[in-house]
Amino acid sequence: METVARDYTPKGVRFYYLYKALAHPEYHGYITPFTLEERLMHAKEAERRLGSRIPWIVDAMTNDLKHALGYAPNSEFVVDPEGKVVRRRAWSDPDALRADLEELVGAVERPTRVADLDMPTQPPPAPTVATGVVPGVEVAGHMRALRLTPELEGNKYPFYVKLRAEADQSFLAEAEGQIYLGFHLDPLYEMHWNNLAPPLELEITAPEGVRVTPTKLAATTPKEEADADPREFLVRIEADPGQRDPLKLSVLYYACDNANTFCVPVRQSYAVHLTADSDGGSPFSRTAMPAGEGVLGDMDTNGDGTIDRDELEAKERELDVLLEQAPD
Amino acid sequence: MLTGATTTITVISLLLTWGGALQEQSELRPAVIHPKEMVERRFAPSAPEVGEAMPDLPVYDSEGEELRFRDLVRGQHTVVILGCLT
Secondary structure, eight states, X not given: OHHHHHHHTXXXXXXXXXXXXOSSTTGGXXXXXXXXXXXXXXXXXXXXXXXXXXXXXXXXXXXXXXXXXXXXXXXXXXXXXXXXXXXXXXXXXXXXXXXXXXXXXXXXXXXXXXXXXXXXXXXXXXXXXXXXXXXXXXXXXXXXEEEEEEOOTTOSXXXXXXXXXXXXXXXXXXXXXXXXXXEEEOGGGOEEEETTSOOOEEEEEOOTTEEEEOXXXXXXXXXXXXXXXXXXXXXXXXXXXXXXXXXXXXXXXXXXXXXXXXXXXXXXXXXXXXXXXXXXXXXXXXXXXXOOSHHHHHHOTTOSSEEOHHHHHHHHHHHHHHHHHOOO | OHHHHHHHHHHHXXXXXXXXXXXXXXXXXXXXXXXXXXXXXXXXXXXXXXXXXOOOOEEEOTXXXXXXXXXXXXSSXXXXXXXXXX
């Protein structure tokens, strides 16, 4: 894409990346932002990582543009000077885009090659403390993100740790099943878990007609003094027919910055709505998937019929290699 | 780079999502459905058609200033690519 922009910006074509909701929360540690300010920080981080000259613009937190532009995670549009769509595709394709622009504004004499670019790409932030020391929960089958509302008003501190809530298909279809509640350090704030402090505590209040077990939870404390692993829980949930009032969650944790300048207790609250969030994206890890056939079967390297966390992480590493080699 | 990354990751995710759906609905298991097609099926009826104006919705520049998307894409040929960090 960058080569196309380098060639066609001088010919009067404007380029924008439109930053939208995360497609795969938790990949490289990035998690869903709660505020526009945090989404703007994500866009700056994307700019830093890609080293692209194409400017980023940012969708509203209600994801209205993503919806109005067809919900696709990586679509592209060419708009004429009157503001009307002249090309659209569900998946961005730099070669096809170049052909479009050749037709619309003319060919360039010597197209820029990837080798001509000097893009200062940067790696994602690396954890400065231990990881992989707190066993994660593993869930059977596909889970979907639940819509959640963090209580932003009246908070002295940002949400250094952010909740990710998901429900299994059994709950979404039959109102009885499991809910995943994961508390993830937000890399935007460069924090860690200080395991010399008390562990994260969670209290769940269910509305009438909804039963949750258990309602009081505490995270396990690893041997390491500090780590960056998420604190994850699975709870059983059962709801009476038609009951969709939200759960109320109150979490208490110690927020400790990586520079060791502060470590403070933080209490924050959420409403977790018992409906799927179509903008919630889907993490790569956590779910042991049925392998089936085709590409999914190929990922099932140990042939046990499911794709487990190790196999997903192997695929992530393979993707990282592919991305490093991606021509554009 | 962004395009390759986002597309590749999204395809894998859709494959996984589809895998979960297959388990839930094994009696409906189709022989082959390409996950990209699932995105395209939703995109086709809901994205602005060729010849239509872009939506008149708010968008923010990198400093957080609110702009109107429709105004932003007027006046010269403009390419808009959707993406994110993951």
